Amino acid sequence: MIGKTLSHFKIIEKLGEGGMGVVYRGVDLDLDRPVAIKLLPSEAQQNEESIARFLREAKTASKLQHPAITTIYEFGIQDNLRYLVMEYIEGKTLKEMLKSGPLPILPLLEIAIQVADALSLADEKAIIHRDIKSENIMLTDRGQVKILDFGLAKMVEKSGPVAQDGFQSSMGVVVGTVSHMSPEQALGAELDARTDIYSTGVVLFEMATGTLPFTGNSQSVVLAKVLNQPASGVADYNAAAPPSLQKMIAKCLEKNREQRYQNALSLLVDLRAIKQEMERAQAGNKMVMMQPGKDPRLPPPSAEKLSDLVPPSTPVSSSSILPTPGAARTVPPVSSGTASFLSALAAQEAGGSSQLRPKRSWRLGACFVLKTTRQAIGVAGGLFALACVTLFSLPVLKPEFAKKVPGIQWLHSAVDPVLANVASAVNVDFTYHELNFLLLVVALAAYILQSVVSWPLEGLESWIRKPLLSRQSSRGSGVFSQATDTSGISQATRMSLLREYAASKRMLSDVKKQIAFLAIDVVGSTKMKLGEEKISIEHAFAEYKKFLERIFHECHAYKVAWTPDGVMAAFYSVEDSAAAARKLLVDLDWFNRDIHQLRAKFHVRCGLNVGEVLFPEDKPLEEISDEVIDVAGHMQKYADPDTVWISEEAYNQLVERNGFERLDRQVDNHEVFVWRKPS
Incomplete structure (x- = not known):
């Protein structure tokens, strides 16, 4: 096949071969760009099931235009050879990268966020991958994730979840990879997008620990564990993993899919929140290290002193350590190789972490x-x-x-x-x-x-x-997980970790944080849906949710809780929360003009309040109940369309107050200030 031309693609060299295809490196003769050319094996060219899978891979991947999904250029038949031309990716698979051990937390989160974002698009297109695993995830030299092999992907019918389609491998077993498939997939039950959530959880576990949650000497042994045994805790292999990440992975690996994340977008939101926590903690660490008046040539403070000031993996609530609103954030430079990309992120992560004390x-x-x-x-x-x-x-x-x-x-x-x-x-x-x-x-x-x-x-x-x-509990105001104390013992006992985690939860429950809450609601959402097609409504509100998520990400939201038409977001800074509200109202014209296709326009109202709240790190926003949150919700309820109502307490903490004016009314005994969208 070397040197053969299919359409306007010339085959240059063979890259690899598997049971479902042979992959060659080629060149696009028209555009002079490298491509990957996949051919069915000669023995499968007349096999109906193999042809159906090959065609399914082409159609499915072509529907998903996303940076983390391989781009399909062409599908065709020439000389009775079925071929698929796709984007050529230079890099390593995640499986190859994990041979050297687990990834640092920040690189892990960078990869996981890209995977979850791609799967959220697949959810919107009603597509499930069914074979998410580390071998099917590549990382380019610039750190871009690419999800491969949509040959097992399946479109979900409008009437419900996808049933097992009967397609089996040559061994006569259900398709997929045993170590990564969900219990329902292993049993041949009806599948939906939650099976990909489980498989993503396996990949997350693998990145965090360097091993799989279920292993065995044979596939039958692994299958029995997948169906009957709970997954090991991440802390059993990596005690330094943040508790929020451990809890998220455990939720992905629930046997009962009703207890998992119900879609990839929910998983994506939590991943971004954990990443923001890590970055905020490291920003606090760096500010402590860069003390004014010190000679920069002097060695940095000792690990013992730093550990007394800043915990290594959890944000600190003290205003003397957190960066001020709007402060510049350090970003690692983009490198030219995968190793450089990972080392840059690892260096950023290690910058604020302290080593074990000799004592x-x-x-x-x-x-x-x-x-x-x-x-x-x-x-x-x-x-x-x-x-x-x-x-x-x-x-x-x-x-x-x-x-x-x-x-x-x-x-x-x-x-x-x-x-x-x-x-x-x-x-x-x-x-x-x-x-x-x-x-x-x-x-x-x-x-x-x-x-x-x-x-x-x-x-x-x-x-x-x-x-x-x-020693850790004597520090009083340190808000962090004591699980990091045992980071030197990679195989710490489960009971010891549980005792330490319980102790840290008791500490966190006693500490109040200064949190700003922003409540947002769509005005007249029920009337907007009248006379519209269901698919148009679903598309419009899905795009609205993406629109809000982008704003929350840009304004550093801490945690987010969604309702059918509204949302409550928590911020560490009043300045960030107010900036998010103003940006939402200003950008809404662009959203109404260029994004959704509904006849009625989106109009929103916002309420903002700030106060000290008991907010344990491992609890989602939905489980937090406090008067501060209620006031934000009531502000939003009484606000006029396209306005932000803000309590006097929040207004007094603002630096940028342009456009706000006092209203002659109160909400829950709080004075109200309003900001209106510019006309």
């Missing part, structure tokens, strides 16, 4: 040694007890079968010396009808002995770990 490094090492010793004792005692029970049961079998039991000589060599010593020490015959009950006694004794030895070791480990927890 506690011995404690972490001691905890690791004690834990390993306890596990070794437990395994040895359990195996010895199992060997005793096995030898006790052998007389039940016929002699000719008992001799064929594999490893029986090894069991005798391990147990018989101990059994002989015990028998010589007691003056009782434990044999009855060829059954030696002394074996059961020894097995029970071995189990009790390993428990007795493990208990003091576990107590010693807790005693050594206790100062680490007390």
